[in-house]
Amino acid sequence: MTAIDWKAVVKVEGLHKTFGDLEVLKGIDMEVHKGEVVVIFGRSGSGKSTLLRCINFLEDPTAGTIEVAGIRLQGGHRHRHKREQVRRVRMHAGMVFQDFPLFPHMTTIQNVMEGPITVKKMPEEQARPIARGLLDRVGLADKAEEYPIRLSGGQKQRVAIARALAMEPDVMLFDEPTSALDPELIHEVLAVMKALATDMHMTMMIVTHEMGFAREVANRLCFFHEGVILEEGTPVEVFDNTKFPETRKFLDAVL
């Protein structure tokens, strides 16, 4: 549905992640190309959130290589140079969390401007119109001066998306963006995400259980099972010609 440029924005090679004795990721290799929307699904504990968190180094991979927007980083090594590299990776990879942690002491527009002003050192006069435009894009232009506490969950999550977009990332990482929302608010967040794919051709990696959305928007689906990608393919391949019984079982349970 969207034009995909075959340049890899995210490249993951041999990614392992261990928490204590628990091996959560057991060797992940994947590439996400420019303009591609990849939906990652699977049972909880299968490692899908950990993958996203490893990509922007909120978790340091135990082993493996992560490349985001041409910045290549090894997991498991700690040195001062790496900290700066990690910050650069994070500037290129916008993250949207499950529980929409907006900064409560800032208004909506201040939340959106925070990244450009503080991290990119953009002057406020320049950041404000950009932030206003992004709030407009997520349908919240009228809430610019409100504090997060006055917003609904769906509105908060849309502000969080605008905040991540303000950094002009090369890829957006969505970690279960609708799981903490009341059912009637899920669609407003999904609509914004869909618009990102169709209007902006944003490269996205989305961990979600919204399979209807996945079928409609994703170019590729990855089924995570016990720390590996068990099955992957286009929505048609995965939904209609499911290869593995584990995938079938999961899909039957959520659909």
Next chain:
Amino acid sequence: MAAHIEIQGGAGETRPPEHPLDAGTRLSFRTKVVLVWTGIFALLGIFFWLAKFDIAWMNRTFKFIITGVWVTVVIAIVSIFFAVVLALLGSLGRLSKNAVAYGVSGFYTSFYRGTPLIVQIFLVYLALPQIGSSLQDRGLIGSTLARYFVLSAVLAGIIALSLNYGAYMTEIFRAGILSVGPDQTEAADALGMSYKQRMRRVVLPQAFKVIIPPTGNEFIAMIKDTALVSLIASSIFWYDIFKRATVAGNHDFKNLEALVVTAGIYWALTAIFTLFQTKLETRVSKGYVRQAGTPSRKPGAKRLEEQSRREDET
């Protein structure tokens, strides 16, 4: 979805409890408390009369003693300022993964919380000049530099008070910083913020909401502890309330009267600052309380409810 839980009258709704003894009596609880206080003051009056308090002397000397109030207030304000700076550094050290920062701040809080304030005041006042003259004797520093090791009593007092209160307030600051959840830290990290940016822009502004009320308490405690500074020598210009009371009392053999006047002044001072503090507290919490008229059963209200409950507990 689980059934919606109606949360009635959430955080912030505090009505003074109906006192059980009010039932069936004519006097309200409040009136009774006022009567008790009046009774206590009447008893004190009788005590003063029995002790043959020289009220005329107290009146005459009051002005001399209260002149010292600015010294007390200045020492307290300057010291609390430096204590806040030390507490901020100390708490960041306690939360640091850097062994030097962690170790130094650990030693600092342990020592200054583990020794009496009065000992610390004398240490700063007496030890530094000795170190200075010793260094001079060994020819390591000149006499000009050595002179800086001799501190005035007030300066030594301010340094000791700042260090002592900074050590205690390190814990307050640490708790305040920890009260800002890891989700906030991660959100800041995910934007690509550095440690400094994250602290300055995201963590500390939220931590201060938790830090300010107990810091007010520390300030009020410090007003009283400034009296200890008068135990080291000082010039008349820097005589605080307590020093003036001691001097005047000794001079006229009216020590008890002088002390009662002093106690009254300290009490009034702390009462005034407590009033300020109460106002400040309501002001600080304002931005986080949803205004009346906002629907309370909004999506995510349960989460908000939990959040405010967490805030109440801290």
